[in-house]
Amino acid sequence: MVKVKVELGNRSYDILINTGILSKIGEFLLSFNFSSKVVVISNPTVFGIYGDIIMKSLKQAEFDASYILIPDGEEYKDYFWCYHIITQLLQKGLDRKSCLIALGGGVIGDITGFVASIYMRGISHIQVPTTLLAQVDSSVGGKTGVNHYLGKNMIGTFYQPRMVVIDISTLKSLSKREFFSGLSEVIKYGVIWDLHLFEYLEKNLEKISDLSDSYLFNIIKRSCEIKADIVSKDERESGLRAILNFGHTIGHAIETETEYKRFLHGEAVSIGMCLEAEISQRLGLLDIDASKRIKSLIASSTLPFQLPDGVSFSKLKLHIKIDKKKEADKIKFILPIEIGKVMIKEVKLEEFLDIYEKKSSCC
Ligand SMILES: NC(=O)c1ccc[n+]([C@@H]2O[C@H](COP(=O)([O-])OP(=O)(O)OC[C@H]3O[C@@H](n4cnc5c(N)ncnc54)[C@H](O)[C@@H]3O)[C@@H](O)[C@H]2O)c1
Structure with missing residues (x-):
């Protein structure tokens, strides 16, 4: 088992990574000073596969463990379901020393983290991510939240978990499409931070796609190290964290x-990465070979790499304009300047459209 530390002073925590460690959750929890009441938050899909293992482990460690399930889907990551979870926590008598366990993908992780951050002004929670996206991205770093009908992730907090437990073997039951969507975030880490990771992905894509344990282990560990490093340096996204x-x-x-x-989220990000690499190339910041390598790795990962029919840059511009990252009439882009390095560049909205139009007239 490997431990990756997220260094945040007295809020530091470990990410534990291995195969088959779901059955050890109870044991891991004993090292904290939690009260005996712990509640697993999950959905029927994930709990149906892994619920027994985790509940057995918690009971063996003599926790008074119970669970709350919410329906499976992004549309349930909302305030109503938060309220529902909180009602049940109150009915179960959870106190400030109790602990919540998020068992599932990013949806479960985000809502559980958010509930943990507001229940009785904050209680402990553990992330047990079961999708690749959640293992390499959403479970680490403390962004929690739920959706509002006017915008995604519009209600949320920064609130770190006490521990993240990644059992790689849970990826075996994940659909291939979800798996590759998560891989998109791993590719992102290669582009923004680590040429070696990018090359490793290029070289070993087949074994990774076959879910070979040691290859999965390497890419998940490296991704967590990168995210932990970035979050440790800029927890609240006041600068560096934006490169994510x-x-x-x-x-x-x-x-x-x-x-x-x-x-899926990672699929949309894949297209975004290809187009943002192209923008960087158009601005003379990235050489064409590097841009092609990014696109090629994404395409080989069976991820989409171009705008779908019916979606134009001018339509996207309207959405970007109201995105929360917009500052005045400029868009803050994260642009690769070589594989493994990016810069943050503000591009005027008009310039953004020009770049695209130049591209379509010449390519
Ligand atoms: N907090 C952050 O920093 C952060 C970062 C990125 C994304 N997110 C959020 O994460 C969410 C997306 O997360 P996601 O991609 O994990 O989606 P998800 O949580 O919806 O999971 C995808 C699907 O896989 C199923 N599933 C999960 N684990 C499984 C397993 N081991 N076997 C079989 N099925 C399994 C789920 O039930 C679901 O149907 C979004 O809400 C997004 O906003 C948060």
């Missing part, structure tokens, strides 16, 4: 334009 948004400015606009129905 590479591909997301355009990605979010694509998700909004297609009403979150056509693409």
Whole structure:
């Protein structure tokens, strides 16, 4: 088992990574000073597969463990379901020393973290991510939240978990499409931070796609190290952490334009990464070979790499304009300048459209 530390002073925590460690959760929890009441928050899909293992482990460690399930889907990551969870926590008598356990993908992780941050002004929680996206991204770093009907993740907090437990073997039951959507975030880490990771992905894509344990272990560990490093340096996204948004400015606009129905998050981010790399190339910041390598790795990962029919840059511009990252009439883009390095660049909205139009007239 490997431990990756997220260094945040007295809020530091470990990310434990291995295969088959779900059955050890009870044991891990004993090292904290929690009261005996712990509640697992999950959905029927994930709990149906892993609920027994985790509940057995908690009971063996003599916790008074119970669970709360919410329906499976992004549409349930909202205030209503938060309220429902909180009602049940009160009915179960959870106090300030109790602990919540988020068992599932990013949806469960985000809502559980948010509830933990507001229940009785904050109680402990543990993240047990079961999708690749959640293992390499959403479970680490303390962004929690739920959606408002006027915007995604519009209600939320920064609130760190006490521990993250990543059992790689849970990825075996995940659909291939969800798996590759998560891989998109791993590719992102390669582009923004680590050429070696990018090369490792290029070289070993087949074994990774076959879910070979040691290869999965390596990419998950490295991704967590990168995210932990960035979050430790800039927990609240006042500077550096923004580089994690590479591909997301355009990605979010694509998700909004297609009403979150056509693409999974990582798929939209994949298109965003290709287009943002192209913008960087157009601005003379990234050489064409590097841009092609990014696109090629994304395409080989069976991820989409271009705008879908019916979605134009001018439509995306409208969404970007109301995105929370917009400052005045400028868009803050994270642009790769080589593989493993990015810069934060403000591009005027008009310039953004020009770049695209130049591209379509010449390519
Ligand atoms: N907090 C952050 O920093 C952060 C970062 C990125 C994304 N997010 C959020 O994460 C969410 C997306 O997360 P996601 O991609 O994990 O989606 P998800 O949580 O909806 O999970 C995807 C699907 O996989 C199923 N599933 C999960 N684990 C499984 C397993 N091991 N076997 C079989 N099925 C399994 C789920 O039930 C669901 O149907 C979004 O709400 C997004 O806003 C948060």
